[in-house]
Amino acid sequence: MTDIIVGVLAFFGTAFVFLAALGIVRMRDTYLRISVTTKAATLGIGLLLVASAIHSDELAITAKVFAIILFLLLTAPVSAHLVGRTSYFSGVKLWKNSVMDDMEGKYNPETEALGSGLEDETENLDSEKVAKE
Amino acid sequence: MVDRIIALDLIVTTGIGFISAYSILYNQPTLLDVAMILALIAFLGTVAFTYYIQQKYKP
Numbered sequence: 526m527t528d529i530i531v532g533v534l535a536f537f538g539t540a541f542v543f544l545a546a547l548g549i550v551r552m553r554d555t556y557l558r559i560s561v562t563t564k565a566a567t568l569g570i571g572l573l574l575v576a577s578a579i580h581s582d583e584l585a586i587t588a589k590v591f592a593i594i595l596f597l598l599l600t601a602p603v604s605a606h607l608v609g610r611t612s613y614f615s616g617v618k619l620w621k622n623s624v625m626d627d628m629e630g631k632y633n634p635e636t637e638a639l640g641s642g643l644e645d646e647t648e649n650l651d652s653e654k655v656a657k658e
Numbered sequence: 659m660v661d662r663i664i665a666l667d668l669i670v671t672t673g674i675g676f677i678s679a680y681s682i683l684y685n686q687p688t689l690l691d692v693a694m695i696l697a698l699i700a701f702l703g704t705v706a707f708t709y710y711i712q713q714k715y716k717p
Contacts, residue, residue: 531682535679535682538675539675539679542671542672542675545668545671545672546668546672549664549665549668555660555661555664558661558664559664562664562667562668566668566671566672567671569675570671570674570675570678573674573675573678573679574674574678574690574693576678576682577678577679577681577682577687577690580682580685581681581685581687583687586687586690589687589690589691589694590690592694593674593690593693593694593697596694596697596698596701597671597674597697600697600700600701603701604667604700604701604704604705604708607704607705607708608660608663608664608667608704608708610708610712611660611663611708611711611712612660614712614715615659615660615711615712615714615715616715617660
């Protein structure tokens with residue numbers, strides 16, 4: 526019974542890691558690659574490690590495996606965010622068919638100033654106030 | 659340039675997967691220590707690489 530559970534978990538883990546590898550080949554730009562790789566690889570590795578924990582059936586090994594999974598779950602989004610931020614700031618273009626760019630107009634590459642994109646509206650409000658006065 | 663960082667991250671993560679599959683196959687759960695260290699090194703490497711690329715593109 527344990528062998529069946531371990532086999533199923535390891536199969537799905539390997540399948541998700543394969544999907545991550547396929548995604549890094551087939552996706553069109555850096556941002557899509559980051560998205561695919563982070564999610565699929567984290568889930569796949571988590572399943573493989575849980576399979577290993579069930580197979581060994583020891584408390585020490587299970588604790589170690591959960592420490593690894595927790596660490597991966599904590600660090601994978603952080604590193605994905607860092608890579609995405611770096612690629613946007615170093616001028617990597619989006620794929621031409623990408624639908625939206627939330628950072629458009631909120632980042633100035635010359636001065637490296639980040640904003641919320643609402644600065645112009647507040648300026649307009651201020652000028653309206655001045656006009657009323 | 660940034661694609662290589664993503665690829666390196668995926669390679670190391672796949673290495674962790676290899677190690678855990680190997681530990682199932684040959685019944686040696688001690689090897690999972692190596693997987694933990696690999697996970698640590700992957701994160702630190704990604705942070706360092708992104709930091710230096712950001713320094714390079716600073717105006």
